[in-house]
Amino acid sequence: MSDHIQNAGPMLASRRCGAKTRCGGACRAPAVQGKTRCRMHGGAKGSGAPRANQNAHKHGLFSRDAIAERRQIRALLGDVRKVLEGMR
Numbered sequence: 001m002s003d004h005i006q007n008a009g010p011m012l013a014s015r016r017c018g019a020k021t022r023c024g025g026a027c028r029a030p031a032v033q034g035k036t037r038c039r040m041h042g043g044a045k046g047s048g049a050p051r052a053n054q055n056a057h058k059h060g061l062f063s064r065d066a067i068a069e070r071r072q073i074r075a076l077l078g079d080v081r082k083v084l085e086g087m088r
């Protein structure tokens with residue numbers, strides 16, 4: 001029997017994919033570096049649409065600009081809420 005000690009800690013500590021699987025659970029494969037999905041769920045090199053691609057554009061609700069705008073509005077609302085709390 002081998003007395004080799006496995007050091008899998010750093011590997012297991014890596015960011016996980018989290019895509020929904022067919023069973024309804026979350027994919028637990030490691031995410032590709034710099035991406036939020038694993039190689040099987042859209043994290044592979046060359047996958048995904050190029051920037052500013054309009055081929056699948058339907059309504060633009062999830063476009064980079066629309067997401068940034070909503071983020072700004074949320075930040076503004078947070079600031080307003082803080083100011084209103086200070087006025088009490």
Ligand SMILES: [Zn+2]
Pocket residue numbers: 017018019027028029037038039040041
């Ligand atoms: Zn995955």
